[in-house]
Amino acid sequence: MSESSANKFGFTINPSRLINYDTSDRKVRDYVTMKEPSFRLCFACGGCTATCTAGQYTSFNLRRMNTYIRRGEITPLIEEVTRCMLCGKCLLVCPRGVNTRNVVAVASEAIRKLERNEL
């Protein structure tokens, strides 16, 4: 049954919420790791997100964004990276010395490349 005919009966087919690690695309992760090796050091303390200017008013969450990159979850990542204002406050608090601002910059670069099939 196609999705449109399913709708006629008042049902919808929900997209899977599963992180399917075997089918997700980790080219962005590999690119970010290569360009900004400190990315690997994140231990998800959320210090960046606590201090984030953009995160007070939008759903931007750098800690979660790092996880999306690591898991190869590209769809939510594409939206996430556009919200950062690159102010760099997160850099000041990161206890692992991750170059957080550059992670965002490099991740957007990776997404642009991915869209052009250059990754």
Added chain:
Amino acid sequence: MSAALKHIVVAGGGVAGMEAAGALAEMGHRVSLVEKEKNPGGHLLQWHALFPDHRPADEVKHYLNKRIRNESITLYTGTGVEKIKHHGHEVVVTLSDGTLINADAAIIATGFDLFDARRKEEYGYGIYDNVITSAELEEMFNAGKVTTADGRIPSRVGIVHCVGSRDEKVNNNHCSKVCCVTAVKQAIEIRKQLPGSEVFCFYMDMRMYGPYYEELYRESQEVYNVNYIRGKVSEASVNINNRLVIKVEDTLAGRPLKMELDMMVLMVGMEMSKPGTLLAEASGLKRGINRFFETADHHYGNNLSNVRGVFYAGTCTAPMNITDTISHARAAVAETVRYINSR
């Protein structure tokens, strides 16, 4: 050669030094125990109660004081150890008051310094009155009175884990091991003393590595309603009502969180002590990348230094709890006696 009547210098009269001195004296050796403060006891002197069972710290202090009450132990107080050199069959120990002691061996037990919380400026220690350290909270427990700077009963207390530990910004990548369980213990004590208060622990990971630590953590939730929020506090400020305001990400909710507090307790970690650092430099003793004394082997030479006749006991080598410190001191004694007997 007989093992009796040898002379060993123990540098530092905290838990490790007192245990080592006591164990050596018990075996018939002569010990010079050198403590820089007026009284032996180390950091334990400040502590009110111990994890994981809340036993009074006085009981362990009493045990250690009894341990060093021995005619074979000469106690030097108010003077530190500046330098230890191996010379011939002896070690020559220079005290900071200029005294020279020749001995058969030396055990270094110079312990740790608590992290100076002023170095985490964003938490406002030394700036805001109601930001205190875990050690200062113990003093409040000792005095039987947990209050804010202006004498009020705090209705909400925040406890911040990993202050000065696991933090590249202050050049400490190591974990201080005991702060997580100290936080749980102190959270329970606050709830016992102030049943009307709310207590929140802000943690990155809960490292309940010792026997009965996890049980204590569970008890803190089950019996004392202690709250846990997973996230590193990024900054503290004070609002117009003179209440502290902290920012943290509630990482499990995935959203930034703001909270007002009446008191914030910083779980300050352990660092290599300053006198230990100077002693290392003067004596050619190696230190690790965590700046503590580096032992000859992490697994089977954990009391041995790179200088003949010089051994390590306790937290001068790495953060440890009291149980492990006492065991490490006893192991240092065994290594020292083995060395003396094999010369």
